[in-house]
Amino acid sequence: MRFGLTAEDDEAVRAALEAHATEYVDKLQALEGCAEYHLKASEDEEALLRQILEDSSEARELNDDIRNGAAGPDAPLVLGELVAKEAQARQNALATGVVEALSAFAREQEISQLTGGDFLSASFLVSEDQDELFLTTELSLANQMGDEFQFRLHGPLPPYSFV
Structure with a gap:
């Protein structure tokens, strides 16, 4: 069960359980055996990264240009x-x-x-x-x-x- 719910007293808990009994039973039955x-x-x-550079000619060429100093200043960002x-x-x-x-x-x-x-x-x-x-x-x-x-x-x- 999830935690974090509060109630004023035991009667408030009983009332909430009774009001939603069908929903709770259905949910418990759906979870049974799971x-x-x-x-x-x-x-x-x-x-x-290695795989991307192998598969993408665009990325590989841009990477090579950066390494060789032939790329523009925005190339690393691109x-x-x-x-x-x-x-x-x-x-x-x-x-x-x-x-x-x-x-x-x-x-x-x-x-x-x-x-x-x-x-x-x-x-x-x-x-x-x-x-x-x-x-x-x-x-x-x-x-x-x-x-x-x-x-x-x-x-x-x-x-x-x-x-």
């Missing part, structure tokens, strides 16, 4: 913006792909605010009968993506993100 798994994923920044835009697009696509693959084995998913260098922070509500498939798929994704990626899966947890 656990939450929270996944955070990040990519090694140097590997990402390169930074280009790389940042490309990195964001790549990481958004990766996050979408991971969530889509894992959502096949989850009743619900909740995307969280990103922190640090993570490109994905998501919680999944997984029923007991899908637990093994979910975990196997997550491990397979992590292995397929390679050593440049770090997957941090926490769970099973109480389904507090889905209350």
Whole structure:
């Protein structure tokens, strides 16, 4: 349950529970037999930058011009913006792909605010009968993506993100 609610006395608590009893029972039934798994994923920044420079001729040429002293004074800013835009697009696509693959084995998913260098922070509500498939798929994704990626899966947890 979430914390932070207060009531004047026990009677106020009883009244609130009675007034919303159907909602609470429905929610508890929806969560029955489920656990939450929270996944955070990040990519090694140097590997990402290397990949962008390999794949983007525009970024590579601009980077070479800067290194050779042939670029204008605004070139580092232009390169930074280009790389940042490309990195964001790549990481958004990766996050979408991971969530889509894992959502096949989850009743619900909740995307969280990103922190640090993570490109994905998501919680999944997984029923007991899908637990093994979910975990196997997550491990397979992590292995397929390679050593440049770090997957941090926490769970099973109480389904507090889905209350």
